Amino acid sequence: MNSDYESVVIVTGxxxxIGLAIAKKLSTQFKVVIADIADATDVARSFHRAVSFKCDVTDPAQCAQLVEFAAQQGVLTTVVHSAAITAPATMIVDIPQDQWRRIIDVNLNGTFNLMQACIPSLQSNAKQLRNHGTSLISPSVVLITSRAAKTGFAALSNEGGATKAHYCASKAAVISLTKSLALELAQDGIRVNSVAPGPIEGDMIPKDKWDEIASRVPLKRMGKPEDIxxxxxxLVSPAANFITGHILDVNGGTLMD
Ligand SMILES: NC(=O)c1ccc[n+]([C@@H]2O[C@H](COP(=O)([O-])OP(=O)(O)OC[C@H]3O[C@@H](n4cnc5c(N)ncnc54)[C@H](O)[C@@H]3O)[C@@H](O)[C@H]2O)c1
Structure with missing residues (x-):
């Protein structure tokens, strides 16, 4: 590893x-690999120091190719996993079997696939960084979970009593994985944390519900992708050097635990 290497972050979704806002923010200090099932070529061109790679996180082979691609860009030190899907609030008895499986496959199995692919590269790069004695980079992983993982209830608007049990369960599993990963990777000096957003402006929540939801948020607004x-x-900065296994709530006060 030479002294003018470029530190690389993979941001999925x-x-x-939210993933886009994260990629933009991190592009001031990292070379960013924008990883998404959707084509993000134009997105990557639109801001400084970013490249895109098309990757479906449900496919372990594509996750491995993503890590190979990231290694060609510089030194992979950081991974932020934001890709996920949701579904309309539905009573558990009415959730179609294939919808349950798809959400678990993308949100939980996708996280596992990505982590399995990234860990060897992160471990080897963290070791080399340690040998070089640099304190400018603190290798880490951030998984995006959800306030809903903790409440079992995704919506803050009236959904007639229905929840998003599959989405909530998949995101709760991501919190558990964060803690296992944090313990396993601590010996490598790699930190693993989660961010648990509350309601954030974007396509995951229909726009006609934003006002109603905002009125139930203590800070009286929806969150913005930039808040996350x-x-x-x-969390990925050296300022968070002693923080690992943490689930950071960014939810306007909708849950305090
Ligand atoms: N929006 C919210 O209110 C909210 C609240 C809590 C948590 N979150 C979490 O924040 C994250 C980002 O949410 P968002 O609002 O940006 O959602 P979004 O739907 O706008 O973006 C999700 C991105 O993931 C990508 N994606 C979907 N399936 C994929 C796959 N199989 N492989 C690779 N990429 C895939 C999509 O193409 C999309 O670009 C998600 O993990 C979500 O669960 C969002």
Whole structure:
């Protein structure tokens, strides 16, 4: 590793909304690999120091190719996993079997696939950084979970009593994985944390519900993708050097635990 290497971050789900805001924020200090199932070529061109790679996180082979691509860009030190899907609030008895499986496959199995692919590269790069004695980079992973993981209830608007049990369960599993990963990777000096957003402006929540939801948020507004990007930016920075296994709530006060 020479002294003018470029530190690389993979941001999944970065073709849109929260992932995109994270990628933009991190591009001031990293070379960013925008990884998404959607084509993000134009997105990557639109800001400084970013390249895109098309990757479906449900496919372990594509996750491995993503890591190979990232290694060609510089030194992979950081991974932010924001890609996920949701579904309309539905009573558990009415959730179609294939919808349940798809959400678990993207949100949980996708996280596992990405982590399995990234860990060897992160471990070897963290070791080399340690040998070089640099304190400018603190290798880490941030997984995006959700307030809903903790409440079992995704919506803050009236959904007639229905929840998003599959989405909530998949995101709760991401919190658990964060803690296992944090313990396993601590010996490598790699920190692993989560951010748990509350309701954020974007396509995941229909726009006609934003006002109603905002009125139920103690801070009286929906969150913005940039609110999450700021939290991630802190967690991946050396300022958070002693923080691992933490689930950071960024939710306007909708849950305090
Ligand atoms: N928007 C919210 O209110 C909210 C609240 C809590 C948590 N979150 C979480 O924040 C993250 C980002 O949410 P968002 O609002 O930006 O959602 P979004 O739907 O705007 O973006 C998700 C991105 O993930 C990508 N994606 C979907 N399936 C994929 C796959 N199989 N492989 C690779 N990429 C895939 C999509 O193409 C999209 O670009 C998600 O993890 C979500 O669960 C969002």
């Amino acid at each position: 970065a073709a849109n909304n 990007a700021e939290a991630v930016n802190f």
